[in-house]
Amino acid sequence: MASKLTRANRAGWLMAGPGVLLMATFIILPFFLAFAFSLTNQRLASPNPTEYVGFSNYSDLLGLAVFRLEPERDDAGEVLRDDDGVIEYPRLRNFTRNNDAYPHLDGKREWFSWQSGENRMVVLASDVVFIRALLNTFLFVIVVAPLQAACALGLALLINQKLRGISFYRAVYFMPVVVSIVVVSLLWKFIYSPGDGLLNNVLGFLTFGLFQPHDWLGDPGTALGSIMAMSIWQGVGFHMVIWLSGLQTISPTLYEAAEIEGASKRQTFRYVTWPGLRNTAVLILIVITMQAFALFAQVDVMTGGGPLDSTQVLVFQAVERGYGRQDISGGSAISVILFVVVLCISLIQRYLTREKT
Amino acid sequence: MANVLLKGIKKSYGAVEVIKGVDIEIQDGEFVVFVGPSGCGKSTLLRMIAGLEDITGGTLEIGGRVVNEVPASERQIAMVFQSYAIFPHMTVRENVAFGLTIAGASKAEKAEKVAEAARVLQMENLLDRRPSQLSGGQRQRVAIGRAIVRQPEVFLFDEPLSNLDASLRLDMRMEIGKLHKSLDATMVYVTHDQVEAMTLADKIVVLKDGYVQQMGAPMDLYHRPENLFVAGFIGAPSMNFIDVDILSRNGDTARVSSDIVAEFSVPVWRDGIGSSGKATLGIRPQDLHPVDTGGVLEGTVTLAERLGTETVVDVALKNGTRVLASLAEDRVFEPGEAIQLGFNPERAHLFAPASQEEKLVAQTAA
Numbered sequence: 001m002a003s004k005l006t007r008a009n010r011a012g013w014l015m016a017g018p019g020v021l022l023m024a025t026f027i028i029l030p031f032f033l034a035f036a037f038s039l040t041n042q043r044l045a046s047p048n049p050t051e052y053v054g055f056s057n058y059s060d061l062l063g064l065a066v067f068r069l070e071p072e073r074d075d076a077g078e079v080l081r082d083d084d085g086v087i088e089y090p091r092l093r094n095f096t097r098n099n100d101a102y103p104h105l106d107g108k109r110e111w112f113s114w115q116s117g118e119n120r121m122v123v124l125a126s127d128v129v130f131i132r133a134l135l136n137t138f139l140f141v142i143v144v145a146p147l148q149a150a151c152a153l154g155l156a157l158l159i160n161q162k163l164r165g166i167s168f169y170r171a172v173y174f175m176p177v178v179v180s181i182v183v184v185s186l187l188w189k190f191i192y193s194p195g196d197g198l199l200n201n202v203l204g205f206l207t208f209g210l211f212q213p214h215d216w217l218g219d220p221g222t223a224l225g226s227i228m229a230m231s232i233w234q235g236v237g238f239h240m241v242i243w244l245s246g247l248q249t250i251s252p253t254l255y256e257a258a259e260i261e262g263a264s265k266r267q268t269f270r271y272v273t274w275p276g277l278r279n280t281a282v283l284i285l286i287v288i289t290m291q292a293f294a295l296f297a298q299v300d301v302m303t304g305g306g307p308l309d310s311t312q313v314l315v316f317q318a319v320e321r322g323y324g325r326q327d328i329s330g331g332s333a334i335s336v337i338l339f340v341v342v343l344c345i346s347l348i349q350r351y352l353t354r355e356k357t
Numbered sequence: 358m359a360n361v362l363l364k365g366i367k368k369s370y371g372a373v374e375v376i377k378g379v380d381i382e383i384q385d386g387e388f389v390v391f392v393g394p395s396g397c398g399k400s401t402l403l404r405m406i407a408g409l410e411d412i413t414g415g416t417l418e419i420g421g422r423v424v425n426e427v428p429a430s431e432r433q434i435a436m437v438f439q440s441y442a443i444f445p446h447m448t449v450r451e452n453v454a455f456g457l458t459i460a461g462a463s464k465a466e467k468a469e470k471v472a473e474a475a476r477v478l479q480m481e482n483l484l485d486r487r488p489s490q491l492s493g494g495q496r497q498r499v500a501i502g503r504a505i506v507r508q509p510e511v512f513l514f515d516e517p518l519s520n521l522d523a524s525l526r527l528d529m530r531m532e533i534g535k536l537h538k539s540l541d542a543t544m545v546y547v548t549h550d551q552v553e554a555m556t557l558a559d560k561i562v563v564l565k566d567g568y569v570q571q572m573g574a575p576m577d578l579y580h581r582p583e584n585l586f587v588a589g590f591i592g593a594p595s596m597n598f599i600d601v602d603i604l605s606r607n608g609d610t611a612r613v614s615s616d617i618v619a620e621f622s623v624p625v626w627r628d629g630i631g632s633s634g635k636a637t638l639g640i641r642p643q644d645l646h647p648v649d650t651g652g653v654l655e656g657t658v659t660l661a662e663r664l665g666t667e668t669v670v671d672v673a674l675k676n677g678t679r680v681l682a683s684l685a686e687d688r689v690f691e692p693g694e695a696i697q698l699g700f701n702p703e704r705a706h707l708f709a710p711a712s713q714e715e716k717l718v719a720q721t722a723a
Contacts, residue, residue, distance in 0.1 A: 256409050257442040261456040261507070262430030271455070275446035 034339075037332035044326035057333035063126030064111075065104055067095065068119050079118055089120055096124065130334070133305075133312035136224060140231075140313060141292040141345075148232045148239060148292075149284050155236060156243035157273075170244075174237040181234065185301035188230040192216035192302075217303050220310035227298050227311055235291065239284050246280030247273070282353045286346050293342050314338045359420030359433065359510035359543060360385045361406060367414035368401055368567075375401055377567040378415070383545060383560075388537050390546045390554040392590070393564035400515055402564070403547045407436050407513050420510055432511075435504035439516040441496040443488050443503070450484040453502040474502040477539065478532075494525040501536070514546040518553065530556060551591055555579070563587050583627065585708045588639050594669060596706070597645070597680040599638045599654075606632035611707060613638060617674050619653055621702050629709030639706035642669065645682035645698045652697025654680065661690035672696055 038057050042050045071087045072080040080088045096105045108124035111131060115121075125131045159170055176184060191198040194215035203211040216226040250273065258268045296315040303311040305320065314334055322331025361383040368376035376398045383389045391399040404410040406417060408429030416423050424432050443452045451458070453474055454467045462470075475481045478498045488496055497517055504512055514533070518526045534557055537544050548554055554561050555575045563570040563578065563586070571578055571587045582588035588596045601613040604620065611630060614620040615638075623638065630636060645654070647670075659679075660671040670682045670690055682698055690696070 251440060251442065253438045253440050253442040254444060256407075257436070257438065257444075257503075258455075258459075259409065260407060260429045260434065260436050261459050261503075263459045267459055271444065271447075271459075275444070278446070 034332040034335045037329050038336045040329050042329045042332075044323065044328050046326075053329070057329050058337070059126065060330070061127050061130045061333055061337065063108065064131075065108055065124045067092075067102075067105060067122045067124055068116075069113075069122055071118050071120075087118060087120075092122065129309055129312055130317055132309045133314050133317040134337075136311065137293060137295065137313045140224065140228060140295055141289055143228050144232055144292045145285060145288045147228075148236055148288050149281070151232060152236045152239035152284070153243050153277075155240040156247055157269075159240065160244055160247045170241075173240055176234045176236075177238040181297045182301055184230070184234050185298045188226075188298075189217065189302050192226050192230075194218060218307055220308045223303055223307060223311045227295075227302060230302075231292075231295065231298055235288070239288060242284055242287075243277070243280060246277045250276035278353070282349070285353070286349055289345055289349065290342055293338060293345075360387075360418075361511055361543065361545065362418040363402075363406075363415065364418075365415035366402070366405065366412060366417060368398070368405060368410065369413045375567050376405070376413075379564075379567075379569050381562055381569065381572065383543060386541050386543055388544045388546065388557055388559045389562060390548060390558035390560070391562050391564055392548055392551055392554040393570075394590075395549060397564040398567045399547045399549075399564045403436075403513055403515055403545060406432075406511070406545060407434055408432050409436075433509050434511045434513055435507045435509035436513040436515065437497070437500045437504050437517045439519050441488075441493075441500045441520075443496055443499050445488050447487075448484065449480070449486050449488070449491070449499050449502075452488070452499050453484075453506055455503055456507045470506045471502075474505045477505060477536070478502050492525075493521050494529055497521065497529060498532075501533075505536075505540070510543065512540075512542050512544040514544065516548055517546075518548070518550070526553075533557060551593065555591070561591075563590060565590075581626075582639075582706065585637060585639070588706060588708065592641055592643075594642045594681045594683060596639045596641050598708075599640070599674075599678055599680070600710070601636055601638045601707075603631065603633050603636050606630070611636075613707065617654065617676050617678065621653065623702050623705045623707045625707050627706075627708060630707060635710045637708040637710055639708060640680070640700050641704070642681040642683035643685070644700045644704045645680065646684060646700070647682070648697050648699040650697065652699045654698040654700075656680070656696060656698075658690045658692055658694045658696050660692060663687055663689075670696070672698065 039052060039054060040050050041053045041057075069089050069092065071089055074080055082088055092110055095102045096108050099105070105124060108126050109128050111123045111125040111128050113120050113122040155173055159166060159173070194200070194213060194217075196213075197216075199216065200211070200213040204213065214222065216222050254272050254276070255268065258272050263271060294315055295313050296319065299305060299311050299313055299316045300319075305312045305316055315338065318331045318334035318338070321327045321334065361381075363379055363381040363383075366376055366379045366381075367374065379402060381389070391402060393399045401410060405412050406419075408424070408427065412425050417425055419432055419434070444455065447455070450471055453471045454462075457467045457470060471484070472481075475484055478501060480495065480498050480502065483491065483495055483499070488499070491499065497520075500517070517533070518529050521529060530553055533544075533546075537557070546553070546557060558575055560573065561575055561578050562572045565586050570590075571583045573581075575591075578587060578591045582591060582596075585598065589598070599615065599618060601615040601618060604612040604614060606612075606625065609625050610622045611625045611632075612620055612622050613636060618638070654672070654674055656672040656674040658670055659673050662669040662671075665687055666685070668684045668686065668688050668690070670684065672680050672682060674680060680698070
């Protein structure tokens, strides 16, 4: 077989050559380089030689610790309280900065904390911003994947009809997919703009002026949600087309058989349409998940990760670290973590949606 | 069980009329087969009975009730499709019980009815399989099972055997015949295969170009085809047609001849035959037999097919007309061999010439 591949298809390999070369240079090589760089202290430009540092880039990103902060006590052992009766604690940085008694806390910062009796339990992270980005990315995926898939399916069902001018609607819903995501992000930045943005204006008009203009992207509570809404809108057309192709593979006689058996619209969907879309659903879920994990341009254009890190996400962090801070090794480590996460999720999805026999 | 009555049924797609006024009466418990070439409208007609196509004109009654506007599910019909239309993700059991599931039947009722259908179709051992694990014949059995479970007034079959291979087709054909006898149900069956039509039908409806060409018992159609189309469509191999001139007509016989046929008398009972002019003579291949001398037709053998039970000889007559003779014996013919054919004039058919035929059909329908 190998000899056949190499000899008999010489012309074929020659023709595939340029493509293979380009893919090797720009996709496969960087992929392996990212693994290699993530184990070194490589910087974008540095006079110092690159050194192997093991997994320290990963521990710098993922390091977590729980620390029990005990209250300050007076000589009698009584808990000290301030004038309002609030318990006083020692400063956290006493433990995390150059304190040889607590080497595992060195350099970590507070992520969040909670009260446990007199003590305060503090969760510390080596890189709070990265953890924030990781969680935001997961939140983004968990919200966007099902919502976008569902909206796309809804649209596909609406559009999968023989009506006059239906291709107009198909084109309209598909249009955002064709427009560059950077352009779309800029447009939506105007839509979300705090003063006289389109969204504020429309909401104000619909509520007869009751709605107070809101700074959608400037409020940490709504910034990520705004990016989610815009991302769903932008990608829904693409997935609608995939659903549509799935819908059209279902034999019309199955619908006729269901009609004769007296199936209602809902029953037809449940017994004919949905089972027929199984493979399409697996594909769409995996594609949307991967796209959602790769969220970057919207954040870069619209918020730059802010406000207060509320829209930090993994790819944005990778780029920001690798090029913004010239820390190629750190950016590579984030990329590798992202790869492992996406791989795991895809494998889990494939397992969960496998063909049961 | 119920009868089905089609009165002046018409169907148009936009400006194109595909069914041009059809009247058919299907008795309670009757097995009626619609046959015709592709595009004749037979499937459309069946789908109109099923309620899958709107009726443009005329009335359709099932069991004495006009059902033009009644949805398919309320017409008391069940349909078996050429592509089986069984749900690929369901087991055989779930497929057969589908109608009951939709109607919200209890588990016990489903189990009982599925078991009954499986017994009738001898597929108890298949119930837990999935369609992908079944052969074509088994899939069609499942589709029929799903129809039986509905206990419909009328069974509709849309070319159910077309996707099966030849031997399976024979088996399933017999199965469907048996099923009809045991269920005693009204069945309407669409096929382009005249053997299926001849073997299964109580009544055959021959359709062409949206008109009924002839309707009747299989043997009526075989022995007394009303027009050239029916004559050519029913019977295999097809009837031979030879152009002749009418010399004279005397009551129900006419004397005919042509440049290749010596003068002889044929029975006449069809419309459109005068005492002179052109006509078409029809002779079934089975009615032609080789004779040593004095044959009515003379020609040379161009091809002989030996099937064991019969031999089909393709003969080129002197003026180039080709005829087929089917002999009920195994006999060797050499291509190029001269041959004389004789036949019993009583079994010959005389039709108005092809050009007049079309008009006659249109008139009868109108």
